[in-house]
Amino acid sequence: MVSNVATDEELRVGVFVCDCGLNIAGAVDTAAVAEYAETLPDVTCVVRNKYTCADPGQNEIKDAVRQHNLNRVVVASCTPRQHEPTFRQCVYEAGLNPYLMEMANLREHCSWVHPDDRDGATAKAKDLVASAVARARFLQAQEEMSVPVSQRALVIGGGIAGIEAALEMAEAGHKVTLVEKTPSIGGVMAQLDKTYPTMDCSI
Numbered sequence: 486m487v488s489n490v491a492t493d494e495e496l497r498v499g500v501f502v503c504d505c506g507l508n509i510a511g512a513v514d515t516a517a518v519a520e521y522a523e524t525l526p527d528v529t530c531v532v533r534n535k536y537t538c539a540d541p542g543q544n545e546i547k548d549a550v551r552q553h554n555l556n557r558v559v560v561a562s563c564t565p566r567q568h569e570p571t572f573r574q575c576v577y578e579a580g581l582n583p584y585l586m587e588m589a590n591l592r593e594h595c596s597w598v599h600p601d602d603r604d605g606a607t608a609k610a611k612d613l614v615a616s617a618v619a620r621a622r623f624l625q626a627q628e629e630m631s632v633p634v635s636q637r638a639l640v641i642g643g644g645i646a647g648i649e650a651a652l653e654m655a656e657a658g659h660k661v662t663l664v665e666k667t668p669s670i671g672g673v674m675a676q677l678d679k680t681y682p683t684m685d686c687s688i
């Protein structure tokens with residue numbers, strides 16, 4: 486068992502491999518991925534779920550966290566864009582800090598893009614799980630906080646991109662300060678005579 490680099494805390498990682506029905510299991514050998522996950526450093530328990538995001542799958546995560554005293558969780562399932570909030574809430578309800586959860590994307594990055602290459606998709610899934618476990622070993626608990634935000638923007642550079650950005654933000658209701666180091670704004674655009682295809686004056 487190896488300690489967390491930053492805290493000297495003994496690491497106990499749980500890995501949860503999702504079949505997503507046949508969405509993942511149809512193209513990835515999830516049993517082999519789960520078996521491989523058992524060999525990774527600091528992995529204490531591995532569970533294969535049919536649908537990890539469904540209530541039974543989430544309950545398996547919560548049970549394993551309590552039963553094995555896990556302090557890091559890796560969910561090998563789909564894109565974090567879809568279910569990162571789901572699994573953060575899940576581990577929070579199990580008593581863990583929600584930021585001690587990491588994901589590996591076996592669906593979009595393996596089964597969906599390599600549907601006709603089961604061996605290749607499975608090998609890639611193993612690599613993604615190993616990477617997620619490695620990242621999880623460096624995770625630190627985070628606290629969320631709210632701070633007042635001033636709705637003001639500073640745009641540095643008065644070329645065409647800076648001007649456009651400043652105008653867009655001003656139209657969205659923000660107070661904008663545009664800073665340009667030369668005596669005039671416009672950048673390269675200001676040096677052009679006409680612009681294609683309308684041949685209008687560039688400024």
Ligand code: SF4
Binds near residue numbers: 537592
């Ligand atoms: S967690 Fe993602 S991959 Fe797993 S069943 Fe739910 S949607 Fe499918």
